[in-house]
Amino acid sequence: MELYKAETLLKKYFEGETTINDEQELQDYFASPEVAPHLQQYASLFKHFAVAKGQQYKQEISAFEIHKGENKYKKRNLAWVSIAASVVVLMGIGTYMFYDSETVTKSKDLGTYDDPELAFKATQKALYLLSNNVNVGIESVKYIEEYQIAKNKVFRKQKNKSGGI
Incomplete structure (x- = not known):
């Protein structure tokens, strides 16, 4: 095979544009002793393909x-x-x-009171507990809001840097 044709086929091979016949020609070329010195590095690749083709897998x-x-x-x-x-x-x-x-x-x-003062104190205690729990929930929401604000700032900066909106 001519050196020019071998180089052309090799270029086509690495670009994925060769046919089965072209690949067979390359294998034959690299199996021969007439391989050009600057193409010698590809000889082991095509020799490996020839050996691998003959192997069979036994499951x-x-x-x-x-x-x-x-x-x-x-x-x-x-x-x-x-x-x-x-x-x-x-x-x-x-x-x-x-x-x-x-x-x-x-x-x-069921939690009923006969004395109005005891009922009032129990109601105050219940509302105090409810207020404390609601305040804890509101504090948690404040942290989430701060996180959302920080996240929006970060993502806006990233969009601006990457050429987005």
Whole structure:
């Protein structure tokens, strides 16, 4: 093969534009002893392809594939076990709710007060607890708002740097 043709085919090969016949010509060229010195570095690549073409892969059956059919049954059993566990948990929750609600209905004292001053103090205590919990929630929201503001500043700067809006 002429040196010019070999260089052209090699260029086409690395650009992914060769046909199977072109690649065969390249393999034949690099298998011959007449390879140009500056193309000698590609000879081992094409010799490897020729050797790899002659090799055959013999697949062995692994223990996993033998027991592959058993895995289907295990998956089905796992599904049924998870469904049964869910039913047991739901029944437990239902039983707890049933017996817990009976104790509330049996005791007629539902937090009512006969003395207006005690009722007023209990109401103040409840509203104080509610106020504290709401304030904690509001503080958390303030942190989230500060995070959102900082995040918006950062992303606006990044968009401006990257040529975005």
